[in-house]
Amino acid sequence: MNVFEKFGLSQELLKSIKHMNITEPTEIQTLSIPHIMKGKDVIGESATGSGKTLAFGCGVIDHTLPKKGVQALILTPTREIAEQVKDVLRKLAYHKHLNVISVYGGVSITAQIQDLKKAEVVIATPGRLLDHLERRTIDLTRINLLVLDEADRMLDMGFIDDVERIIRACPKKRQTLFFSATVSRVKSLANKHMNNEVIVSAQNMVDPSKLKQVYYNVKKNMKLSLLVHLLKKETSGLVMVFCNTRRNTDFVAKNLKANNIKATPIHGGLTQNKRKNTLKMFNTAKVSVLVCTDVAARGLDINNVSHVYNYDIPKDTKEYVHRIGRTARAGAEGQVVNVLCEYDYDNFSNVMNQYRNFNIEEIKIPFLEKVVAIRTDDSRRQPMRRGQFHSRNRGHRR
Structure with a gap:
């Protein structure tokens, strides 16, 4: 039996993971995926390269339906991370036929406006997402899963006010996931915006x-x-x-x-x-x-x-x-x-x-x-x- 099958993932998602040649879950995946799939709010403490994108990606893909509007939002601190997350999620979504897009500054907003009309999963940097909210080119009323990736670094980079505005624009009834290198840095934000969150911590990937x-x-x-x-x-x-x-x-x-x-x-x-x-x-x-x-x-x-x-x-x-x-x-x-x-x-x-x-x-x-x-x-x-x-x-x- 494939180890990922124990997590209760859909057949489409299991097929995608297999095609990515991933056979064994990392520590953060083992600790967080069972809670994520049950719909719980989770704070995951892990370093870059620990496999956290696949961890929250499982919840994103299996909790999102095609052609039902934007249902999952992932916030990242930089454009490069947004691109990396998009690439992983597109691979995970391949057999479910979801539209996964990234929106960030430094590129034309016009093409993003068109892409948003068909998207079910959006990965965004805070500044550009606020631009879309002000232009009313994105609808967050159907969001059922919100992810803050590299949450501590977003706060370190001064995005706290932007992040708070975006969170308030999402429905209160939703699942919220924070992934951070340190739990303490995001605990006050979690206290305001998460419900009965589960905290999981993976060891440092560095030996x-x-x-x-x-x-x-x-x-x-x-x-x-x-x-x-x-x-x-x-x-x-x-x-x-x-x-x-x-x-x-x-x-x-x-x-x-x-x-x-x-x-x-x-x-x-x-x-x-x-x-x-x-x-x-x-x-x-x-x-x-x-x-x-x-x-x-x-x-x-x-x-x-x-x-x-x-x-x-x-x-x-x-x-x-x-x-x-x-x-x-x-x-x-x-x-x-x-x-x-x-x-x-x-x-x-x-x-x-x-x-x-x-x-x-x-x-x-x-x-x-x-x-x-x-x-x-x-x-x-x-x-x-x-x-x-x-x-x-x-x-x-x-």
């Missing part, structure tokens, strides 16, 4: 025993040189390089490419098509290094990331945890490399003080070839000055 964290302490003018040196020696898997700003993201990506490293940037300043194509190239390994901001990377389910580099240390210690959770998943080994200079000391100290159980080893800086940086507003390559540089361990952790 701490297989995650190695290190840091290099380098002068500011050698930070880029060190990153280029380390990435040129990378041979396994995909690499994510995190920066704190769009400007730095573009700067790092441009200089990595100038040094023959297959890198591409992703941040909120890019068009939707550009961001979509960037993710496709990275997921298919046409580029091996993704340089990104925290907001652009939130919720993206990217597999086979072997190394995470922090070119900038985040101001928010929680973002550090989100970043390192990209690697060492599902039994694979991973490494986190922090590239520090003097302006990172305070943020790095906050991480060390907040997470005292982290073992972050300092690594001696190797001999480096100086890389002359290209400014993001200047495509002309400056001449390379070749030389050797060596910096001794200075032990700054502060």
Whole structure:
């Protein structure tokens, strides 16, 4: 007997799951699907990549009927997550012939208005959904299932007022599901909008025993040189390089490419098509290094990331945890490399003080070839000055 059959799923849904080559449920799926299928409100605590989309997707597909208007609404913090969720739900809905669409900003609203007329399942970012509500181009009166995906991050990104308005626009008699990396962050929202909710929690997908964290302490003018040196020696898997700003993201990506490293940037300043194509190239390994901001990377389910580099240390210690959770998943080994200079000391100290159980080893800086940086507003390559540089361990952790 297929394990998913025990959850009481429809034959159409079981057939779709089989066609997706999924045979064993993940922990969050095992814990949440039975409650979801019974129509209960659920808070699911789980990380990105844990299989939560399929978990709430089972309820969405089996509790929605064709040609009866919009009955299920899933809110996501970013356009990329909306696209990812749409892709999974369309696969799940294949044998039930449901119209699953995504609506978000950065693209034409006209086509969305037409799609909404035929949709039964809508995945949306809060801002664009409010646009449709104000234009009266979406009818939420038939909503029987509301999902907040990456709920904590929506709140972190300042969407709380938008989310509250959308929830109030939905019928009070409905099933509500919140999926979040931490339950505590969304508990007050749940108290206002959920009924007798069940809380389930899956273990972190990251295996701490297989995650190695290190840091290099380098002068500011050698930070880029060190990153280029380390990435040129990378041979396994995909690499994510995190920066704190769009400007730095573009700067790092441009200089990595100038040094023959297959890198591409992703941040909120890019068009939707550009961001979509960037993710496709990275997921298919046409580029091996993704340089990104925290907001652009939130919720993206990217597999086979072997190394995470922090070119900038985040101001928010929680973002550090989100970043390192990209690697060492599902039994694979991973490494986190922090590239520090003097302006990172305070943020790095906050991480060390907040997470005292982290073992972050300092690594001696190797001999480096100086890389002359290209400014993001200047495509002309400056001449390379070749030389050797060596910096001794200075032990700054502060």
